[in-house]
Amino acid sequence: MYEFVSGPLVWIAFIVFIGGSLYRIYNMLSISKKEKVVFPHMSLKHSLASLVHWVIPFNNQYMRKRPIFTIVSFAFHICLLIAPIFLLAHVILWDESWNMSWWTIPEAVTDWMTIIVIIGCIFFLYRRLTDPVVKNVTDGSDYLLLAITALPFITGFIAYHQLFAYNTILILHILTGEIMLIAIPFTRLSHMLFFVFTRSYFGSEQGHVKNSKDW
Amino acid sequence: MKPTIVKREPVVDEAMDQCEARLTEEEIEKVINEVIDKETGGRLWTYINTCIHCGLCAEACHWYLSNDRDVSFAPVTKIKDTLWVMLEKKGKVDAAFIKRCSQISHTECNACRRCGMYCPFGIDIAYMILVVRRICAKLGMVPLYLQDTVHSHAATMNQMWVKPDEWIDTLQWQEEEAQGYVPSARLPLEKEGAEIMYSVIGPEPKFLAQLLGNITVIMKVAGLDWTMPATAGWDNSNMAMYSGDFEIMARVERLHHETAQRLKVKKIVMGECGHAFRGAEYDGPTWMGWMKPPIPIVHAIAFYYDLIKSGRIKIAKKIEGPITSQYPCNVIRNAGLGSKLRYIMSAVCEDFVDLIPNDRHAFCCNAGGGTINCGPPWKKIRVQSAKLQSENFKRTGAHTIVTPCHNCHSGVEDIVDGYKLGMHVKFFSELLIEAMEIPEHLKPKEE
Structure with missing residues (x-):
């Protein structure tokens, strides 16, 4: 089992993730071409202006109005992206298989980052269960996406601390990580891919076409 | 997904009621798919596939905020109750559903685009509302007065x-x-x-x-x-x-x-x-x-x-007392004229009291987007849902609200009446006529 999830399935997961992402972006761009307004409205300057105001915390009015959400969601997303890439154990695996390596973050830090991701997931789950607006637009798929996101980190945390059943948990960790990679292009986790485009388009339309701003 | 709980007083709109009786499900399915396939593209597809259902847009919407945070007025709910269902069922919906879509999109949204500005992804929810209106209009489901x-x-x-x-x-x-x-x-x-x-x-x-x-x-x-x-x-x-x-x-x-x-x-x-x-x-x-x-x-x-800044029009006497101004969405948030509006207001008013929030963050008068044109049947809910902006006006303590937009003018008049604000509602040109200097040689000659 370990050989399978850490061998062929890794290949499949990365191929589906990268290939799927490229396909989805290509698909988005080609159906956007059908709409005559999309590309003529785009402007690099206003896309960047919009991104700068929305990827830096508290750099727009709405984020300042919701400090807790802003802090949690930024901490969550930063840790979610950074921790897996610069985790020592992951880099060692890359080194062993491909002889390539890069910087790593101290394990104590990535451990905390994992905890932050898990806390973030709990926060989002809490909102889904209690905030009336969010609750009303939540269905099974939203919980599933949350589970797909949380599980690699929960199993990773357990495996790192070797809390119990190390071998089983490790297999589960790899498996859930692969599921997440595969899920990104084909579920609404694809906001990871599309965020830049939706943000750029709205920023361009507001700035370039409508002479206003979107922050 | 559970259906949204919607509490509304029944409204009789003859055109919509008759349309509901006439529409067939085949026709509805055909029109929905036609509009989705032929008239939409990358934007709708990406918006639907990117929205993570976070509900942050709700805080942007004056309908939601004015109605004691009733979730059925939140922008994301408006999309859930219209487009999500149409897409999920591939257009297989009934006439009562289309009537509700028209109610949501024509009478309960001003397409003011404030929610788009508050979505972390920049999803243009108002655009999607206009797609819903398009489907309704092609089916003939439009409020009587608007039609x-x-x-x-x-x-x-x-x-x-x-x-x-x-x-x-x-x-x-x-x-x-x-x-x-x-x-x-x-x-x-x-x-x-x-x-x-x-x-x-x-x-x-x-x-x-x-x-x-x-x-x-x-x-x-x-x-x-x-x-x-x-x-x-x-x-x-x-x-x-x-x-x-x-x-x-x-x-x-x-x-x-x-x-x-x-x-x-x-x-x-x-x-x-x-x-x-x-x-x-x-x-x-x-x-x-x-x-x-x-x-x-x-x-x-x-x-x-331009006229005031260049000195082509000179101000003889500024208007006295506190005066505020509505910020019309379509020329402020969606055309960037906010600072020019403040400039001309300060030029003709002695005491220009700005709204909070102002400029592109200001709230809609709740008449825009064709909502006021839906006519008397829909007036009560419209004025009720402008409560937030009525409080913003009240706080300024102004004697006059300037509305450089016709929809705003009518909408703000309804707010002033409905909430007994006791304020005047004027167009900017009415202030300018009062305040501007008429050169001697243009004045009527004394007989």
């Missing part, structure tokens, strides 16, 4: 069933009125090659004719070379844009621009109206594939800003 204005556009090319002779009569009458202040003032009709074509919305000749007199005086004092058309094409308003009847919208916008081209003017200056600017500057040209208007469009706010 009546669309019929008027189609039949007369103006919004208010103004007949050609009435139009010319009204202009000549207002020219005479203006000559009471400035005897040499003229309202030039059909002057080919003038620098400016001035266009207004249907309600101006219909029941706000004094505004035409005002602009005649202002143009004379500023010494501008201007004209108005004597033919159809004078009306820059466009309710078809808001009903979802984009074919008629395009006819109206095309005629407006072609009239300006026939008169060989250098620019079109339009009266104080927000949606008219949106239609002429953006929605019309993009639908027709022009992308940009062939002749530049100048909104009244920018026009008055």
Whole structure:
């Protein structure tokens, strides 16, 4: 089992993730071409202006109005992206298989980052269960996406601390990580891919076409 | 997903009720899929596939905030209850559902685009609402009064069933009125090659004719070379844009621009109206594939800003007392004229009290987006859902609210009446006429 999830399935997961992402972006761009307004409205300057105001915390009015959400969601997303890439154990695996390596973050830090991701997931789950607006637009798929996101980190945390059943948990960790990679292009986790485009388009339309701003 | 709990008082709208009885499910399915497949593309697809259902848009919406945070008014709920269902069921929905879609999109959303500005992904929810309106309009599911204005556009090319002779009569009458202040003032009709074509919305000749007199005086004092058309094409308003009847919208916008081209003017200056600017500057040209208007469009706010800033119009006496101004969504959030509005307000008012929130973050008057044109059946909920903005007005302590937009003017009047604010509602030009200096040589001579 370990050989399978850490061998062929890794290949499949990365191929589906990268290939799927490229396909989805290509698909988005080609159906956007059908709409005559999309590309003529785009402007690099206003896309960047919009991104700068929305990827830096508290750099727009709405984020300042919701400090807790802003802090949690930024901490969550930063840790979610950074921790897996610069985790020592992951880099060692890359080194062993491909002889390539890069910087790593101290394990104590990535451990905390994992905890932050898990806390973030709990926060989002809490909102889904209690905030009336969010609750009303939540269905099974939203919980599933949350589970797909949380599980690699929960199993990773357990495996790192070797809390119990190390071998089983490790297999589960790899498996859930692969599921997440595969899920990104084909579920609404694809906001990871599309965020830049939706943000750029709205920023361009507001700035370039409508002479206003979107922050 | 569980259905949204919706509590509304029953509203009788004859056109919608009759349409509900007439529609067949085959027709509904066909139209929904036609619009989704042929008229939408990357934007709708990406928005639907990117929305993570976080609900952050709710805090942006005055409908939601004014109705004690009733979730059925939240922007994301409005999409859930319309497009999500249509897409999930591939158009297999019934007539009652389409009626509810029209209620949501025509009567409970102003397409003010504030929620788009508050979405972390920049998802343009108002655009999706317009897609819903488009589907409803193609099925004939449009509130009675709104559809009546669309019929008027189609039949007369103006919004208010103004007949050609009435139009010319009204202009000549207002020219005479203006000559009471400035005897040499003229309202030039059909002057080919003038620098400016001035266009207004249907309600101006219909029941706000004094505004035409005002602009005649202002143009004379500023010494501008201007004209108005004597033919159809004078009306820059466009309710078809808001009903979802984009074919008629395009006819109206095309005629407006072609009239300006026939008169060989250098620019079109339009009266104080927000949606008219949106239609002429953006929605019309993009639908027709022009992308940009062939002749530049100048909104009244920018026009008055230029006149005051350049000194063509001088202010003799500023208006006393605290005065505030509504920020019309279509020319502020969606056209960036906020700082110019503050400039002209400060120029003519002694004590300009700004709204909080202001500029592009200001809330809608709740009349825009065609909502007020849905008429009396929908008025109660509309005024009730402007509670938040009524509180914002009240806090300013102003004696007058200036509305540089016709929709805002009517909407704010309803707010002032409904919440007993005891404030006056005026157009900016009404303030300007009071405050501006009329040079000695233009004044009437004493007999």
